Amino acid sequence: MKKALLAATAVASAFAASLAAAPLASATGWDRPDRSAVPFTEATVTAGADGSFTLRWKARGTDRVEIRANGKVVAKGGSRGQAVVKGLPAADRQWFDFKPGRGQGLRLADRLIKLDGTANFRDAGGYRTSTGQWVKMGEIYRSDALNKLTENDLAKLQRLRVRTVFDLRMEDERSKDADKVPTGTTYVVADVFAGSGSFQTMPRTPDEAVKAMVDAERAMVSGAGGKKAYTQVFEGIERDRSRSVLFHCTAGKDRTGWANAALLTALGVPRETVEADYLASNDYRKAANDAILSHLPAQQAAVYKPLLDVRPEYLNAGFDEVTATYGSFDRYLRNGLGIDSRELKELKKDLLVG
Numbered sequence: 296m297k298k299a300l301l302a303a304t305a306v307a308s309a310f311a312a313s314l315a316a317a318p319l320a321s322a323t324g325w326d327r328p329d330r331s332a333v334p335f336t337e338a339t340v341t342a343g344a345d346g347s348f349t350l351r352w353k354a355r356g357t358d359r360v361e362i363r364a365n366g367k368v369v370a371k372g373g374s375r376g377q378a379v380v381k382g383l384p385a386a387d388r389q390w391f392d393f394k395p396g397r398g399q400g401l402r403l404a405d406r407l408i409k410l411d412g413t414a415n416f417r418d419a420g421g422y423r424t425s426t427g428q429w430v431k432m433g434e435i436y437r438s439d440a441l442n443k444l445t446e447n448d449l450a451k452l453q454r455l456r457v458r459t460v461f462d463l464r465m466e467d468e469r470s471k472d473a474d475k476v477p478t479g480t481t482y483v484v485a486d487v488f489a490g491s492g493s494f495q496t497m498p499r500t501p502d503e504a505v506k507a508m509v510d511a512e513r514a515m516v517s518g519a520g521g522k523k524a525y526t527q528v529f530e531g532i533e534r535d536r537s538r539s540v541l542f543h544c545t546a547g548k549d550r551t552g553w554a555n556a557a558l559l560t561a562l563g564v565p566r567e568t569v570e571a572d573y574l575a576s577n578d579y580r581k582a583a584n585d586a587i588l589s590h591l592p593a594q595q596a597a598v599y600k601p602l603l604d605v606r607p608e609y610l611n612a613g614f615d616e617v618t619a620t621y622g623s624f625d626r627y628l629r630n631g632l633g634i635d636s637r638e639l640k641e642l643k644k645d646l647l648v649g
Contacts, residue, residue, distance in 0.1 A: 331427025333649035334398040338429075340391055342405040347381045352393060359396035364389060387451050388433075399649060401429055407579070408436065410451065412443035412475075415547035415579045419555050420646070422572065424563035428649035434538045435646070437555050439547030439580075440464070442472035452541075453477040459535050461485045461528050461542040463550040472545075485527040485542070487550045489520035497598075504601035508549070509612040515553045516616040516627070526632045528554055529561075533634075533642050548576035548605050553613050560624055561634070562643055566614075576605045 337353040353375040354360055362370040362378070369391070370378035383389055388408065394400040408416045419435035436457065444452075459481045462474055465488050476482050491514060498504040515521040532540050544550035552573045559569045577584075584603040588596045614624075621627040628634040634642075 331649035332399040333401060333427060333429055334395045335393060335401055335429070336423065336427075338393050338401050338403055340389075340403050340405045342389070342407070343379075345381075346383070346385075347379055348383070348389060348391070348405070349377065349379050350391060350393075351377045354395050354398075357396040357398060361394045363392045363394065387454050390433075401648065402432065404432055406432075408438075408451075408455070410448040411445045412448050413439050413441070413547075414583050415439040415576055417575075417579065419558065422559060422564045422568050424647065425565050426563055426649075428563070428643075428647040430559065430562055430564065431646055431648055434540070435532060435558065436539060436541040437547060437551050438541060438543040439551075440468075440472055440545050441474040441476065441543060444475040449475060449477045453479075456537075456539045457541050458537050459483065459531055459540045461524075461531060461540070461554075463487045463524055463528075463542060463544040463554065465489070468545055483527060483531065485524035487515055487521050487524040487544070488518070489523070491518060491520055498602070499598065501597050501601055504598050505606075505608070508601060508604075508606070508609050511549060512553065512609050512612040513616040515550060516613050516631070517620045521553075522631050524550075525554060525557060526634075529558070529628075529632050529634055529642075532558070533638055533645075536645065546576070546580060546603075548580065549609070552576060552605060552610070556610060556613065557627075557632075561628055561639060562646060570607060570610055573610050574605055574607070 334354040334356050335352060336355060337351065339349075339351045341349045341351075343349065350362055350370055352360055352362075355374070358373055360372055360374065360376065361368055364380065364383055369380045369383070370376075372378065388404050390402055390404045392400055392402050403421055404418070406417045406421060408418065410416050416436065416438040418432045419437050420430040420432040422430045424430070433455070436455075441460070457477060457480060460474065460476050461483045462469060463485055465486055469484065474482065498507050515525075528542050542551060542554050556569050556573055559572065560566070580603070587603060588600060591599060617624055617627045621630055628639060629636075
């Protein structure tokens, strides 16, 4: 495997499979003027370690909200509320139907998909757009490497309808830690750094490590490999109406992080929400990253930490590169990834509720 940040993320994935997943990110909406049929401005499902689920919601224009699970009412209240639900039967993924007194409802679940072989496998949806629509859950997933999936994991992914897997990793990563995918799944190589001459040497200082991450983010946007890989992902999502689509890299945070940031931005999710989703990898991967750093001498750990982190400045470098190279995000979609207005309209129609 090539060195620098890719070496660090490969080590991270090796630790991740045997460590507990980090705290969950919430699917919080943002209050913006809109004409959406969905009255919810916030709705979250958070699974507890004890099998309970904490539900939170805020809704406009209605004084009554009812929430169902497995066809039964498990919580209800007014336009805003919180409830803890216990005693539900075990399931691959517990879904909740949020039904307002007026308007269109939402179907939500906890974002994390618990698997034995991953730490950062989560739903890409469940976010509110600036127009008040919501990104559907259960359609697009993002993850770290799949080489440690168990037979039970693979069976679970089949039940979750994972149909297509996009592997964003480099050739040596794929050779060393080959993906395990469910039988019948379409596996697609979408190598973000294909042909790149970067990442040949390990950073020697924390500042060099930060620069490597920033440069990598820029390369994802304007590099030939990045443009081709993310075009494959977007076209695959747009084509595959049977769903579900999964994209992943080694740690599920950088190449995967930009894939999801680009998708959410294209769908109209506000920048602050996109950033929160991106930064959530720090929580999901905390146990794995802490384990890595604890086994390194202090000076080496200081260099590795920026490679294991996701930071706002990394994501900002990607968006800055979009502006510098294409002028706007719409032009990035059109000229960089080949997604025209018609295709974007169809993507929104297919993936948004409201």
